[in-house]
Amino acid sequence: MTQPWFGGYVNVTSTPRYEFEAQDASGSGRPVLSFVVADPEDSCAPSWGGSSGLEEAGANGLDAAVETLYEQGGAAAVSFGGQSGTELATACEDSQALSGAYGAVVERYGVDIIDLDVEADDLGNSAANARRAEAVAQLQQQRPEDDPLQVWVTLPVGPQGLAEDAQDVVVQMLGAGVELAGVNLMTMNYGEGKDSGQSLYEIAAASARAAQAQVKDLYEQAGQSLSEERAWQHIGLTPMIGRNDIEGEVFTLEDAQQLNLFAREQGIGRLSFWSLNRDRPCTEDEPGAPWVSASCSGVDQDTGAFARVLGEGFSQ
Numbered sequence: 001m002t003q004p005w006f007g008g009y010v011n012v013t014s015t016p017r018y019e020f021e022a023q024d025a026s027g028s029g030r031p032v033l034s035f036v037v038a039d040p041e042d043s044c045a046p047s048w049g050g051s052s053g054l055e056e057a058g059a060n061g062l063d064a065a066v067e068t069l070y071e072q073g074g075a076a077a078v079s080f081g082g083q084s085g086t087e088l089a090t091a092c093e094d095s096q097a098l099s100g101a102y103g104a105v106v107e108r109y110g111v112d113i114i115d116l117d118v119e120a121d122d123l124g125n126s127a128a129n130a131r132r133a134e135a136v137a138q139l140q141q142q143r144p145e146d147d148p149l150q151v152w153v154t155l156p157v158g159p160q161g162l163a164e165d166a167q168d169v170v171v172q173m174l175g176a177g178v179e180l181a182g183v184n185l186m187t188m189n190y191g192e193g194k195d196s197g198q199s200l201y202e203i204a205a206a207s208a209r210a211a212q213a214q215v216k217d218l219y220e221q222a223g224q225s226l227s228e229e230r231a232w233q234h235i236g237l238t239p240m241i242g243r244n245d246i247e248g249e250v251f252t253l254e255d256a257q258q259l260n261l262f263a264r265e266q267g268i269g270r271l272s273f274w275s276l277n278r279d280r281p282c283t284e285d286e287p288g289a290p291w292v293s294a295s296c297s298g299v300d301q302d303t304g305a306f307a308r309v310l311g312e313g314f315s316q
Helices: 023-028 054-059 062-072 095-109 120-124 124-141 164-176 198-221 226-234 253-268 305-310
Strands: 007-013 032-041 042-048 077-079 115-117 150-156 180-188 234-237 268-275
Touching: 007 042, 007 077, 007 305, 023 305, 032 115, 042 054, 054 095, 062 095, 062 226, 077 095, 095 115, 095 124, 115 124, 120 124, 120 164, 124 164, 124 234, 150 226, 150 234, 150 253, 164 180, 164 234, 164 253, 180 198, 180 253, 180 268, 198 253, 253 268, 268 305
Parallel strands: 007 032, 007 268, 032 077, 077 115, 115 150, 150 180, 180 234, 234 268
Antiparallel strands: 032 042
């Protein structure tokens, strides 16, 4: 089993650009570069957010930033999918071409961890889920034994755990032979699923406990028996720092401290957050309230505080 790791997501298409390669960003762990989706003009070609292809992003400095990160001893992961754009497996109906698209990204950025963020309508798209699983299995099989590709699937969660369509994504991954490192839970934006008196830490912990039991059962059904400890190692947690998209839901630094302690006590395999771009206070002209900003948290904090608190005790 790989070492538990920490890393915040980075929206690489946002402006101003978050300099994840900077020395003063070293506390952010392993940045999860987000999000690769289908090119609007070529359904089987990867693009960043649907706005720039890999070559264009490289010309705009992304390749150099990743190289600088590696030169400083850092590492990155890449996330496919997300809330916006067209997910690659949904757009590309050829699993061989889809595997090539994933592979082109993995090779270009030299990553050994990928994150498959499956949300909204993509959750219930069984054909796309099957293609994604087959393509990723092919990609893993092509890797040398001494350099495996770690694959995480990121899914929405509620206090009752994973919904049926989210569980089906895991079933299809395991059924296709994907060596799944784990299930990363989006512990955010609960809406009606949250009791008014619950903190976002409390509901995240409850959601994690419910999902851990489900994940243990899903692996068992796939012929992979997991102990309680091993099942926790196959769980990741990803809160949205500060103000969430649901009015009144705010993930505080106290929530972050409690979630970090919970994650370490349970021995989870991964802790992330959305996003490094937002890990700073809002200025007077971007108050973050009543709206949610993509570039600041909307709460009183020092820049980088959430990364430091959430990343405590984790490797990159």
